[in-house]
Amino acid sequence: MKSTIDAEALYQVLLESLRKRLQGPDLQKEPAVIGVHSGGAWIAERLHRDLKLGSPLGFLSSAFHRDDYGERGLPTSIKATSINFPVDDQHIILVDDILYTGRTIRAALNEIFDFGRPARVELAVLLDRGGRELPMQADHVGAVMPLRSHESFVLSQETSGRFALRIETR
Amino acid sequence: MKNLQVGEDGKLKHLLTLEGLSREMIHRILDNAASFLNVSDRDVKKVPLLRGRSVFNLFFENSTRTRTTFEIAATRLSADIVNLNITTSSASKGESLLDTIDNLAAMAADIFVVRHGQSGAPHLIASHVQDGLHVINAGDGRHAHPTQGLLDMYTIRHFKGDFTQLRVAIVGDVLHSRVARSDIHALTTLGVPEVRVIGPLTLLPGGLDQMGVSVYTDMKKGLKDVDVVIMLRLQNERMRGALLPSPQEYFKTYGLTAEKLAVARPDAIVMHPGPMNRGVEIDSSVADGAQSVILKQVTFGIAVRMAVMSMLAAS
Numbered sequence A: 001m002k003s004t005i006d007a008e009a010l011y012q013v014l015l016e017s018l019r020k021r022l023q024g025p026d027l028q029k030e031p032a033v034i035g036v037h038s039g040g041a042w043i044a045e046r047l048h049r050d051l052k053l054g055s056p057l058g059f060l061s062s063a064f065h066r067d068d069y070g071e072r073g074l075p076t077s078i079k080a081t082s083i084n085f086p087v088d089d090q091h092i093i094l095v096d097d098i099l100y101t102g103r104t105i106r107a108a109l110n111e112i113f114d115f116g117r118p119a120r121v122e123l124a125v126l127l128d129r130g131g132r133e134l135p136m137q138a139d140h141v142g143a144v145m146p147l148r149s150h151e152s153f154v155l156s157q158e159t160s161g162r163f164a165l166r167i168e169t170r
Numbered sequence B: 001m002k003n004l005q006v007g008e009d010g011k012l013k014h015l016l017t018l019e020g021l022s023r024e025m026i027h028r029i030l031d032n033a034a035s036f037l038n039v040s041d042r043d044v045k046k047v048p049l050l051r052g053r054s055v056f057n058l059f060f061e062n063s064t065r066t067r068t069t070f071e072i073a074a075t076r077l078s079a080d081i082v083n084l085n086i087t088t089s090s091a092s093k094g095e096s097l098l099d100t101i102d103n104l105a106a107m108a109a110d111i112f113v114v115r116h117g118q119s120g121a122p123h124l125i126a127s128h129v130q131d132g133l134h135v136i137n138a139g140d141g142r143h144a145h146p147t148q149g150l151l152d153m154y155t156i157r158h159f160k161g162d163f164t165q166l167r168v169a170i171v172g173d174v175l176h177s178r179v180a181r182s183d184i185h186a187l188t189t190l191g192v193p194e195v196r197v198i199g200p201l202t203l204l205p206g207g208l209d210q211m212g213v214s215v216y217t218d219m220k221k222g223l224k225d226v227d228v229v230i231m232l233r234l235q236n237e238r239m240r241g242a243l244l245p246s247p248q249e250y251f252k253t254y255g256l257t258a259e260k261l262a263v264a265r266p267d268a269i270v271m272h273p274g275p276m277n278r279g280v281e282i283d284s285s286v287a288d289g290a291q292s293v294i295l296k297q298v299t300f301g302i303a304v305r306m307a308v309m310s311m312l313a314a315s
Helices: A007-022 A039-050 A103-113 B023-041 B064-076 B097-105 B121-128 B146-160 B178-189 B219-223 B247-254 B294-313
Strands: A002-005 A032-036 A057-060 A091-099 A120-128 A140-144 A151-157 A163-169 B054-059 B080-085 B111-116 B134-140 B167-171 B194-198 B213-216 B228-231 B269-271
Touching: A007 A039, A007 A120, A007 A140, A007 A163, A032 A039, A032 A103, A039 A057, A039 A091, A039 A120, A039 A151, A057 A103, A091 A103, A091 A151, A103 A120, A120 A163, B023 B064, B023 B146, B023 B178, B023 B294, B054 B064, B054 B097, B064 B080, B064 B111, B064 B134, B064 B294, B097 B121, B111 B121, B111 B294, B121 B134, B134 B146, B134 B294, B146 B178, B146 B228, B146 B269, B146 B294, B167 B178, B167 B219, B178 B194, B194 B219, B213 B219, B269 B294
Parallel strands: A032 A057, A032 A091, A091 A120, A120 A140, B054 B080, B054 B111, B111 B134, B167 B194, B167 B228, B194 B213, B228 B269
Antiparallel strands: A002 A163, A151 A163
């Protein structure tokens, strides 16, 4: 069974939330943006452009810190982490597509800390599907949409840059 | 013959030889290596993938350099590493190879990195150990040196990109070289249309044409228009074995000098597995020259070995 959701509408909500955040009085300088491969990287790239940020943009793979490496092994191909700026004392917006168990974010945070000690990390996700297994929560969310465990969201990006989301049932 | 290296699930179980390894699998290893490359540039030069696993370095033949690269790779993956110099321990007391292995397996090893003077020894160990234990061949006799072959492929892919448009020359003592064998298998699998070997007939094995390579005894003809030059180490012991007149004579005919390299393509890269004999197979001006990528090979070698170990430990 497949069905689709208006991913563009969710993206606009997320974009607005971050726009508001950037006007926050506590913000001394623009935060850097880091996207989690692959879906989070697409969203991070577009957010960075749409928000007209001059701050650095990075991408990361959570593969090296995943807690299910023992059972699942490495993904068929790992996209390399590229954080080519100093992480120490940096304010970072970490971007992923779907927030579910929280395990990817735990691994992504570890990956960031391998590069230094950030001043602050905020989490932005397109969709929160519930089902947390770790105490993680997003600061910026496109929508909250609980799914059953045998269902999953799949994000894709069209050549125009627009996002599409569908639900797949196993 | 049963495929020892790749399991029915398509995962790498042992790395014994590049012969028979698919193009996809080789590229997958190289892709993974690329993602490990920047681990050494981080504040924390370690990832926790192999935390709690044990890697045993079993070197039945000495090689400080190769052993060290495996040790560094395992350390960067957070594995525990045990170095055993077998030549000075149990083997000299008369224990059989498989008894040694059984004893080490009982000490809860996860990966054996094996260097052995006898071709086929790592294969024998891999077919003997229980499931869940993995063997990496770190060089066996004249047979294979698959991680060196993979790091050579990584280096070529890094500098040249597409394998299917390349001319590659392997120069020197092909007869005794496990590196040459591993390189030839990988290059042909990856679709290199022209692989040449260059050397004196006394140092070239028979059957090279069946491996899909062309043979040259003249350096300048062999190096003409090549994109990649892989120099092999001339092992000192060969010079005493009546296979060669003298190191000086060898250098004159087969030593890589700037003058000989000039007939290759201007952007050709020069590789060497190390350790080098300057003034025997390679001139210092070439070894340290702009076309040399020899030290890059060393750096890439760590990432390739990290990729192999992390793929094995996950299967």
